[in-house]
Amino acid sequence: MLTSSSQTHTPTPTTAPGPAIIAQSLHFRFGSQMVLRDVSLEVFPGEVLAIVGESGSGKSTLLNLLYGNLQPCQGSVHAIGNAGLQPLASLSQQTLRQLQRSRWGYVCQNPRDALRMAISASGNIIERPMAMGLRHYATLRQEARHWLEKVEIDPARLDDLPGTFSGGMLQRLQIARTLISQPALLYLDEPTSGLDVSVQAALLDLLRKLVSNEQMAVLLVTHDLAVARLLAQRIAVMRRGEIIEAGLADQVLDDPRHPYTQLLVSSVLPA
Numbered sequence: 001m002l003t004s005s006s007q008t009h010t011p012t013p014t015t016a017p018g019p020a021i022i023a024q025s026l027h028f029r030f031g032s033q034m035v036l037r038d039v040s041l042e043v044f045p046g047e048v049l050a051i052v053g054e055s056g057s058g059k060s061t062l063l064n065l066l067y068g069n070l071q072p073c074q075g076s077v078h079a080i081g082n083a084g085l086q087p088l089a090s091l092s093q094q095t096l097r098q099l100q101r102s103r104w105g106y107v108c109q110n111p112r113d114a115l116r117m118a119i120s121a122s123g124n125i126i127e128r129p130m131a132m133g134l135r136h137y138a139t140l141r142q143e144a145r146h147w148l149e150k151v152e153i154d155p156a157r158l159d160d161l162p163g164t165f166s167g168g169m170l171q172r173l174q175i176a177r178t179l180i181s182q183p184a185l186l187y188l189d190e191p192t193s194g195l196d197v198s199v200q201a202a203l204l205d206l207l208r209k210l211v212s213n214e215q216m217a218v219l220l221v222t223h224d225l226a227v228a229r230l231l232a233q234r235i236a237v238m239r240r241g242e243i244i245e246a247g248l249a250d251q252v253l254d255d256p257r258h259p260y261t262q263l264l265v266s267s268v269l270p271a
């Protein structure tokens with residue numbers, strides 16, 4: 001459920017099934033430019049929250065704060081770690097990186113930014129389990145094959161280089177590489193942008209299946225309301241660094257209250 005900053009609430013560590021991530025009254029600036037103002041949200045396991053809004057509204061910046069890549073100038077983020085909810089500000093760089101490689105997953109818009117293009121598909125998929133200490137080659141290879149099947153890539157492509165894959169397949173490979181560690185928290189940054197419509201539809205279908213099977217808490221950044229409707233239970237609409245409307249996806253999209261959301265839904269964006 002999204003909360004306004006006035007509804008402060010203290011995160012309770014280790015309680016399950018509480019939220020997997022809570023952000024409270026986040027403010028952030030790049031130099032003198034205020035980019036985020038008073039942003040609060042929470043996401044529960046098994047739930048997808050879509051963050052939508054026009055270009056420059058602060059969606060990617062917010063995702064980076066929630067992932068620990070940026071620090072807020074005010075406010076806090078608590079995210080699921082090895083010992084329940086943990087304040088990101090208290091984590092060492094080493095712990096943060098370890099959580100990013102295991103308990104959390106980040107799927108970015110351009111899979112080439114995340115994949116290692118010089119190693120095989122299987123090498124890409126098993127990188128996270130190897131970083132977590134798994135060494136048994138036959139088991140790792142079996143897992144890689146299993147995950148290729150899960151993302152609907154022919155397992156015969158196990159030893160192929162990513163450069164020989166299509167755009168849609170590359171994105172599937174990035175998803176397999178990310179989900180193999182069964183992250184509790186998944187960050188999706190425009191995961192289907194740049195793909196043609198039919199590839200996008202198949203990928204969205206796959207993501208929907210995986211997300212519901214794996215019971216992850218998902219933060220989805222998208223400018224595409226159709227993507228948000230398909231994947232998300234709840235939507236937060238951002239404008240100029242603030243959440244101006246939030247609620248159940250159907251409610252926000254079918255009965256938008258804020259004039260800006262009404263414009264967004266009718267695709268008539270203000271200049």
Ligand SMILES: Nc1ncnc2c1ncn2[C@@H]1O[C@H](COP(=O)(O)OP(=O)(O)OP(=O)(O)O)[C@@H](O)[C@H]1O
Pocket residue numbers: 030035053054055056057058059060061062223
């Ligand atoms: N590294 C940076 N340095 C300075 N300003 C930045 C930086 N990154 C983003 N900004 C500014 O922060 C604001 C929010 O950008 P952000 O990328 O978060 O928006 P967005 O909603 O994700 O946009 P898009 O949908 O185009 O990716 C913009 O005004 C942008 O110019």
